[in-house]
Amino acid sequence: MLARKDLRLELRARDTLPAMLLFVLAIFAVFHFALPSGSSRLAELGLLWVAIVFTALLGLGRAFVAEREQGLLDALVLAPCDRSAIWLAKGIATFAFLAAAELVALPAFALFFRPIGWATIAGVLLADLGICAVGTLLSAMAAAGRARELLMPLLFLPLALPIVIGGVGASVAHGSGKYLAFLALYDAIFALLAWASFEYVVTE
């Protein structure tokens, strides 16, 4: 119900998904001309993961904008539902925006650079889950604090490092299974941590 509300808000305001799309396409365009011709497959796939993480960061930065600007987190916190359900709903909505951006971004990457395999697609999906699990929690923390534009990347990027390592590993290594398992483990651990701690983040 809360996730559907976020999707409806985005359909009306259209201020998150178009920005994410433009951003990720702009990154590919810039690197298409910035990377020397004949760049290695490893460098190009590394670039894909950088683009995904920073595009996600853009979406996560806007996850709690309506709640922050209109004080709506109070209303959600007061509601007689599990407060972690707010985290889950925001995470689902952010996942939907990120997946929608990637539906365009991955074919665009194939067009600008090289086609990607199923292991990379599986890695991207698992990474999205982890990004949304940990990112939604951090976005709520940043929304409650000052200097939120500064705080969000400072908190998120170090925690996203394992996602980048797992994602790049799944994309380039021969045995991608262990990297996918690593991403799945990361998702499970951080989803549990975020679920358990969200209540304390949104209560003064």
Added chain:
Amino acid sequence: MLEGLTFDLERGGFLVVTGPNGAGKTTLLRMCAGLAIPTGGTLEVEPHRSLIGFLGHEPLVYLELTALENLDLYGRLYRVPERRERIGMLLERFGLWESRRERASALSRGQLQRLALCRALLHKPELLILDEPFSGLDSDGAALLDRELAGMRGQRTLLVATHDPERIAPIASGRLALA
């Protein structure tokens, strides 16, 4: 900061909280609503948060949703029985029926405050906490709120912070002046 504050508000009571800016009225109300945790002392609020209605400085409605969609969202969150009928009745009573399909961003300040009151009353709360409820209301809206508060007296527990205590003094059962 709130220090040396002791008060009881019995079920069905109507307590008016007054005080200058910065005295802690909003902090007190937020603590009673469960939105802030006191760093010391004891605070016991009997009704579960599902039975608390809260109106703060912000209307706490999504500006991109219509009045109807906002109330429907909160109605679902609070699992209000016969939700549609209750929402329709409140919109009618607060003079918002004609504007029900307008986005909250298109409503005037007074209409937003009325919508916020609908939201706070939607789930028939046992404890109603109102922070400056007359703010933004025109004379008609303020008169409507006077009647609503008078009608709720004795049926709900009311905790109201206001800069205009004389307005509701006749129907209040107590007054808490913060310094």
